[in-house]
Amino acid sequence: MQQIINFIIRNKNFLLFLLLFSFSILFTIQSHSYHKSKFINSANFLTGGIYNSANEISEYFSLKSQNKLLSEENKRLKSLLYNLKSITEINQIDSLNAPYYFSNAQVIKNNYSATDNILTINKGTNDSIKQDFGVITTQGIVGIIDKTSGNFATVISILNTTISISAQLKKTNHYGDLKWDAKNPAIVQLTDIPKIAKILVGDTIVTSGRSSIFPKDINIGTVENYKLDDAENYYEINVKLFNDMTNLEHVYIIENINKPEITNLLNE
Amino acid sequence: MNNLLSVNSVRFIVLVLIQVLVFNNINFWGYINPYPYILFIAFFPVKSNRVMIILSGFLLGLIIDMFMDSGGIHAAACVFIAYVRPVILKFSFGTMYEHHNMKFGAVEFGSKITYITLIVSIHHIILFSLEIFSLPKIILVLQKTLFSGIFTILLCIIITIIFSRKSK
Structure with a gap:
């Protein structure tokens, strides 16, 4: 017994290090596997608070470009609204019956230089934000909510090697998985598109709506180039993202009201 | 002793804040960021207890990880350099370290550069192998280690030059 204690005392530095x-x-x-519980994340009082106060200063530097983005989106939505054929169509868009609920948030920490990038936003459980809600900007998708605290949440960016989002060609409905090869923050990879699909450079890629996180037809990007994979059965497509992941400020969070029902059904 | 404690606590907080708010957002060429926060471990008092430096290294790494959502990669790299620091000190400063009368303000500039280079290279290679965590991408690990390492070493040397003059 004494020898054991002596051993521990003699090697205490090494044992502590180990x-x-x-x-x-x-x-x-743990951090390399998707949604595994972990204690170390930036959605907490200390880190969230520091990022939030730093963001309050730095947001002034991008006010002009962010205003431009928001007014572009207003223009698009206005043209949609006033070009609707009749007033009855507007009444059909009843927020109580709509399957998707939107809320807005601001990115207080953006990251795109690592292989597993995670963002932090300034909304949390106090604003009914939960795990697995989708996050988009006015131009395209951003990621999926991971950890939440009272006032903050972390978002797994699409620039993360552990994420995989169901996406499809806008014109034909052939769908595949959207992943990132950690090389270029403007380009993501769409795999598993069957060889039979007709693809052209410049085709639009949208979300497929199969995952219950994102609704159908949210813009992702355009086809940059494509090739057949090693087995020559599926295409591997490089997709150029519509939104600039290096410059994110205002984002929207999508809650699918029917999601609990869908997951229940799938688990049965 | 009390003075030493307060100096190191202030250094800890300042280095973490500067790392998180400034150096993590540089993104030179899209992915190169320097990590000069490890100066805290490099210039931790030489005479202090080894348990102390390993524990504070772990804490430092863990706080950086918390800010960067990176799991435990910084904690692992920091604990490792905190543990092997005596060996690196002996290698870079030789007899001066063995006689236990060494102060970082009074050492030769050349051996200081050797010391910083060794600590930064070991830290970065552990950091990026754990971050990328896949053998087929070893080229990416080496590439990131090299570029970030050069950036960090330069910054560390500049910071030490600026602050060593002030303390004299």
């Missing part, structure tokens, strides 16, 4: 190092490795492995 313990803390294995803790760190454990956290790292």
Whole structure:
């Protein structure tokens, strides 16, 4: 017994190092798997608060470009609204019966230089934000909500090697998985599109609506180039994103009201 | 002793804040960021307890990880350099370190550069292997280590030059 204690005292530095190092490795492995519970995230009072106050200063520098984006979107929505054929169509868009509920938020920490990028936004459980809600901008998709706290939430960016989003060609309905190869923050990869699909450079890629996170037909990007995979059965497409992931400020969070029902049905 | 504690606490907080708010947003060429926060571990008092430096290294890494949502990669790299620091000190400063009368303000500039370069390279190679975590992408690991490493070493040297003059 005494020898064991002596051993521990003699090697206490090494044992402490080994313990803390294995803790760190454990956290790292957890962070590499999708939605695994982890304690170390930026959606907490301390880090969220610091990012929030820093963002209050830095948001002034992008006011002009953000205003331009918002007015572009207003223009688009106005033209949709006033070009509707009759007033009855407007009445059909009843917010109580709509399957998707939108709320807005601001990105307080953006990151695109790592291989697994995660953003932080300034809305949390106090604003009814929960895990697995979709996040989009006026131009395209951003990611999926991961961890939430009272006032903050983290978003798994589409620029993250662990995420995979169901996407399809806008013109034909052939669908596949959207992933990122960690090389260029403007280009993501769409895989598993069957060889039979007719693809042209410049075709629009949209969300497929199969995942219950994103509604159908949210813009993602355009086909930059494409090739057949090694087995020559499926296309691998490089997709150029519509939104600039390096410059994000105002985002929208999508809640699918029917999601609990859909997941219940799938689990049965 | 009390003075030493307060100096190191202030250094800890300032380095974390500057790292998180400034250096993480540089994104030079899209992905190159420097990590000069490890100066805290590099210039931790030489005479202090080894348990102390390993624990504070872990805490430093964990806080950076919390800000960056990166799991435990910074904690792992920081604990590692905190543990192997005596070996690197001995290698870079030789007899001066062994006689236990070393102060970072009074050492030769050349050996200081060797010391910083070694610490930064070890830290970065662990950091990026854990971040990318896949053997087929080893080229990306080395590329990121090289570019970020050069950036960090330059910044660390500049920071030490600026602050060593002030303390004299």
